[in-house]
Amino acid sequence: MLYGRFNPGTKKKSAGIIIVLMAIALPALLAIVGFAVDSARAYGVKATLSAAVDAASLAAARAISNGEVAAISAANKFFAANYPAGYLDSTPGSPSISFGYSAEGDISISVSATANMPTTFLRIVGKDEMDIGSTAQTIRRPVDLSLVVDNTTSLTRGGDVTQDVIDRSKDFVGKFGELFDRVALVKYAFGAEVPVGFNDDRGFSKATVEREIDAFEFGSPGADQFTNSSEGMWRAIDALTTVNNPA
Secondary structure, three states, rough: OOOOOHHHHHHHHHHHHHHHHHHHHHHHHHHHHHHHHHHHHHHHHHHHHHHHHHHHHHHHHHHHHHHHHHHHHHHHHHHHHHHOOOOOOEEOOOOOOEEEEEOOOOOEEEEEEEEEEOOOHHHHHHHEEEEEEEEEEEOOOOEEEEEEEHHHHHHHHOOOOOHHHHHHHHHHOOOOOOOOOOOEEEEOOOOEEEOOOOOOOOOHHHHHHHHHHHHHOOOOOOOOOOOOOOHHHHHHHHHHHHOOOOO
């Protein structure tokens, strides 16, 4: 039979060693936990910031036809709408917006932004905040458009919608850029006409197109018997296939 002696001092020594080791390891453990928690928060901020920057660049591309000032205004509006105030305690800066123009007529819109996020656990190791950035770019390519509009008397029957056709046509043309897009106007009734053709160079005159739209008559000899939409479409396709330096 074996006999042993329990030494209470051994247990006290072991407990003391564990406490010392925990004291040594605790800052490192807290730093690891803090890095995991704050990294997850930073990832959320990054995702939201990227979505806001993407939305801003797309909005600017849609608005650039009205000039850079309009594009910048649209970008700022959409950025603010897509980045919630105080998201994860972060504070975004104003987006930086720049434009680039190529010889082919392409317009590049670059949007970048940063957000400052205060940390939680990482403060223990002296990291009080994190700066998170994101960048997006959208290319707005030039467009050649043939707008084909019905000018027959059928639009006056069963409720006159001719003014609606005029207004909506002008609204549509207004979405294109006079400096880099080109718009041709085709109208058809008994036959088809091209009141406004394509320019040889890039660009078009909105005033000229709108003036021709306002002059629509919605009827011509024989229009009650025929609606020559096929000739209208043919004229539009012919303009697109023969245009100089097509988009």
